[in-house]
Amino acid sequence: MQRVTSATAARLFDVAATRRIEQAAAAALPPHALMQRAGRAVARLAMAIAPRARTIWIACGPGNNGGDGFEAAARLQQRGFAPVVTWLGDESRLPADARAALQRARDAGVRFADAPPERHDLAIDALLGIGATRAPEGRMLDWLQRMHADPAPLLSVDTPSGLNADTGALSFAIPVAAPASADPRRYCLSLLTLKPGLFTAQGRDAAGEAWFEDLGVEAGAEAPAARLTGAPPTSRRRESSHKGSYGDVAVIGGAPGMAGAALLAGSAALAAGAGRVFVAPLDSAVAPLDPLQPELMFRRPEALDLGALTVVCGCGGGEAVAEVLPRVLAEARMLVLDADALNAIAADAGLQSHLQVRRSAGRVTVLTPHPLEAARLMNASTGEVQADRLGAAARLAARFGAVVVLKGSGTVVAALGELPAINPSGNARLATAGTGDVLAGMVGAALAAGRPALAAACEAVWIHGDLADRWPAGTPLTAGALARRRPES
Numbered sequence: 001m002q003r004v005t006s007a008t009a010a011r012l013f014d015v016a017a018t019r020r021i022e023q024a025a026a027a028a029l030p031p032h033a034l035m036q037r038a039g040r041a042v043a044r045l046a047m048a049i050a051p052r053a054r055t056i057w058i059a060c061g062p063g064n065n066g067g068d069g070f071e072a073a074a075r076l077q078q079r080g081f082a083p084v085v086t087w088l089g090d091e092s093r094l095p096a097d098a099r100a101a102l103q104r105a106r107d108a109g110v111r112f113a114d115a116p117p118e119r120h121d122l123a124i125d126a127l128l129g130i131g132a133t134r135a136p137e138g139r140m141l142d143w144l145q146r147m148h149a150d151p152a153p154l155l156s157v158d159t160p161s162g163l164n165a166d167t168g169a170l171s172f173a174i175p176v177a178a179p180a181s182a183d184p185r186r187y188c189l190s191l192l193t194l195k196p197g198l199f200t201a202q203g204r205d206a207a208g209e210a211w212f213e214d215l216g217v218e219a220g221a222e223a224p225a226a227r228l229t230g231a232p233p234t235s236r237r238r239e240s241s242h243k244g245s246y247g248d249v250a251v252i253g254g255a256p257g258m259a260g261a262a263l264l265a266g267s268a269a270l271a272a273g274a275g276r277v278f279v280a281p282l283d284s285a286v287a288p289l290d291p292l293q294p295e296l297m298f299r300r301p302e303a304l305d306l307g308a309l310t311v312v313c314g315c316g317g318g319e320a321v322a323e324v325l326p327r328v329l330a331e332a333r334m335l336v337l338d339a340d341a342l343n344a345i346a347a348d349a350g351l352q353s354h355l356q357v358r359r360s361a362g363r364v365t366v367l368t369p370h371p372l373e374a375a376r377l378m379n380a381s382t383g384e385v386q387a388d389r390l391g392a393a394a395r396l397a398a399r400f401g402a403v404v405v406l407k408g409s410g411t412v413v414a415a416l417g418e419l420p421a422i423n424p425s426g427n428a429r430l431a432t433a434g435t436g437d438v439l440a441g442m443v444g445a446a447l448a449a450g451r452p453a454l455a456a457a458c459e460a461v462w463i464h465g466d467l468a469d470r471w472p473a474g475t476p477l478t479a480g481a482l483a484r485r486r487p488e489s
């Protein structure tokens, strides 16, 4: 059993592949062995989470996920704990594994109840796993909401019930904890495989701290649906290197009233190690110097030699960015497109065909949309994008021939012909104005340093999130402070 952290690199398998892995493993093992391993692992993690728990409420569902719950209940009872099982199922329709587990729980003397205990020290959600076919309702939904709202820790077995394990879409709103209580602590023990839905969309909120138990089974030749990127390789600068070794970045953005966005991207590119950073504001009234950052070199957009530069374009560009985009798309050696640049492209088929030309010419382009910008580019709704973030990012990558960074909880990075990556670092503190500009600058710096486009995007996204994860408690996270923080500090 292993805790999944932001440093964990792992393959993620969808439900269909997990089913095939399960079937192959079950055929090679004695009856019920997998479920017994699962139940043992659940009990072990439960005891580690709440070693002094007096009441452990285990909510079991009608299938084998419930079977895992019965197995865990039997183990916990044998170890001197007091599990209380509430079960939503029909004995005559229980799968064979779960029926055997139910019998073991009864034999162990586990207490079964019709209603959840008045209070509990730990809840275990064994209602639905990868066999969920519809949204929970009625008593099941009631119990789930109760478990998620309670301040006691919650351990989800395999997947949080109600979560689509492939996409991370959650079928109900997670209740907010009562104001007086601390945030509920959530854990999820993923069995057999890690699933993509645990790490993107609403998956991270619903699952909480992710753990993995492979049940002693290898995935074999099954193809993963995605991967967790894990921490990027640490690279030390060569002593003989000079500013030219790390490339030049130019930020084009900052229409009147929005110069800050371009400065944020420029600062971030500098802090991320770019050799030289030019800022080309679209507002000609902007003073050609930032006294707090004299390293930033100000230029007029038309004065830049785009063919020699990694260009970051969009940040605060407003509608004015549309005018410079044809030249930027045609000439930039490498290109990161963010925010208003993406909105302009979404609204203009001509600009979209410029992107296709870049692709045919083998020029690198990275798009960094948030869900609404992605929706505009796809002519879809934000809800449709969020309902399948991996699919949306892959479709955008294929359509525009670009590396796509679909931002949000569990940022997805996709490129045509590559396994999509989900970034495991970062937290809700990044949900503040300007952090997207910072990310665009960081991606630009990684490209300028010579990293291949997909790696550059994955690494910048990871570091951006990691900076937020290590942000000092009690210090507000602002985009300006984030932009200036060096990864190693």
Ligand SMILES: NC(=O)C1=CN([C@@H]2O[C@H](COP(=O)(O)OP(=O)(O)OC[C@H]3O[C@@H](n4cnc5c(N)ncnc54)[C@H](O)[C@@H]3O)[C@@H](O)[C@H]2O)[C@@H](O)CC1
Binding pocket: 022, 026, 034, 035, 038, 061, 062, 063, 064, 065, 066, 068, 095, 097, 127, 128, 129, 130, 131, 132, 133, 134, 135, 136, 137, 140, 157, 158, 159, 191, 192
């Ligand atoms: N079979 C095995 O050997 C193993 C199974 N495992 C566990 O089994 C799980 C998969 O088991 P199942 O395939 O039985 O699937 P689940 O236990 O996830 O659920 C399937 C059952 O729930 C019902 N159902 C689906 N959605 C519902 C809803 N919204 N409300 C009410 N009922 C609903 C289905 O009709 C079916 O009866 C895994 O997630 C994992 O926890 C693990 O123990 C590993 C070994």
Ligand SMILES: [K+]
Binding pocket: 065, 125, 126, 127, 128, 129, 156, 157, 158, 159, 160, 161
């Ligand atoms: K579950």
